[in-house]
Amino acid sequence: MIVLLGVLVVVVGFATRRNSLLVVGVAGIVTGLLGGLSPGEVLAAFGSGFASSRPVTIFAITLPVIGLLERYGLQEQGRTLVARFARLTTGRFLALYLGLRQLTAALGLISIAGPAQTVRPLVAPIAEGAAEKKHGRLTDAARERIRSYSSSADTVGLFFGEDCFLAVGSILLITGFVNTTYDQHLEPLHLALWAIPTALCAFAIHGARLLRLDRTLERELAASAAPPGPPDGTPAGGTPGTGTEEAAK
Template sequence: MGRETEAAMLVLIGVLLVVLGFALRLNPLVVVTVAGIVTGLLGGLSPLKILDAFGNGFAGSRSVTLFIIVLPVIGLIERFGLQEQARRLIAKLGVLTTGRLLTLYQLIRQVTAALGLNSIGGPAQAVRPLIYPMAEGAAARRYGSVPPTMAEKIKGYAASADTVGVFFGEDIFVAIGSILLITGFVDSTYGLKLDALHVALWAIPTAICAFVIHGARLLWLDRQLDRMARELAPKQADAEVPQP
């Protein structure tokens, strides 16, 4: 039993490599590939079996590349004014500030992900063409103009609303790949029977905490934008003064 424990701990070196690689800001694809090879070798796999595992993993997750098919459609609808229409729509809704809009989107994203509907949102198909322009439009209605610094901040928070929502919402759905991966790994490695439904139920408190914490940060974004607008106002005024 001691040798098996040591072998299992040795395999965790791959996780350490991933953490170090990301901390050093190396290429994520190279970091994950090297960590996978090292983990396979430490686990006693032959090079052919490691290559086979990479092939099976790619074939099993090929659906993640389907967004490439959607990109031309998004480009066409943006070309014909989708972002402008989104800005006009949000300009008519005075109740929705930037923070409130993003909090509402995070809630919708989290609930739909909990129901297994992950593909209805995302950075490519929702955040860039719709959510960010609407959030920027809400800021433009409030401040008159959106400087580049403010726009970049809104972009980051719009992406975070989508990421946090789907990340903590999808684990509530029993048939999601992460739940099946956890239960399969625990069953095969440690011989423990882990029910997928129990894992999904225990993900609910985590999802609620994630919504409360990040939702508060999104609502606090309005105050950050207010402060940023006050700081940028004198600079814009100086820039508009004609030089003699």
């Protein structure tokens, strides 16, 4: 059980807001050393893991294409598109994207969207355009909030949607481990079906948070646009010191 201290390193690192890559790397080294591996074997494990997961870095190929699209006005076209829909708000659009992302992930279409492919160049600008159409000029805090919710819609949709797909890696890993270790006969279809209620609950909970985003933005932007109150001792519309003099009298 001592090898689980690597998990503690991850928890502490993320709780203290350390660099994610550094935290995961240190946790892997700690886990390997506590598990009885030599430094050379730990390094070999890192190398074999990177070599076997090279397709994860395929997103880097899409970055130049996305850069060219943004240079030639992709974000502006997204804002122009959302301006044509009168009833489309930021929360409604992100809830719609959450459902679409969850559905495509459940069908196995995992790589067609993501933070680099769709959120950064398309989803976040459209969500910001919907907010600008309703509230006018946005503050920096409002823009950051919209971008974070855009990223969360993609992450939640993917995380809870992909488990409904039979051939996803996590499903195959669980069935292989259970069938081999405990001599059971667990079908991937069983796990995928039991993942559907969880996916529906995730959509309902996070979809409600996304819809509530419209009211949050309205409240924050109204507070930032309100004129500052009078200083202490100065009644609204009066002159400085009047309130103090009246109190003295």
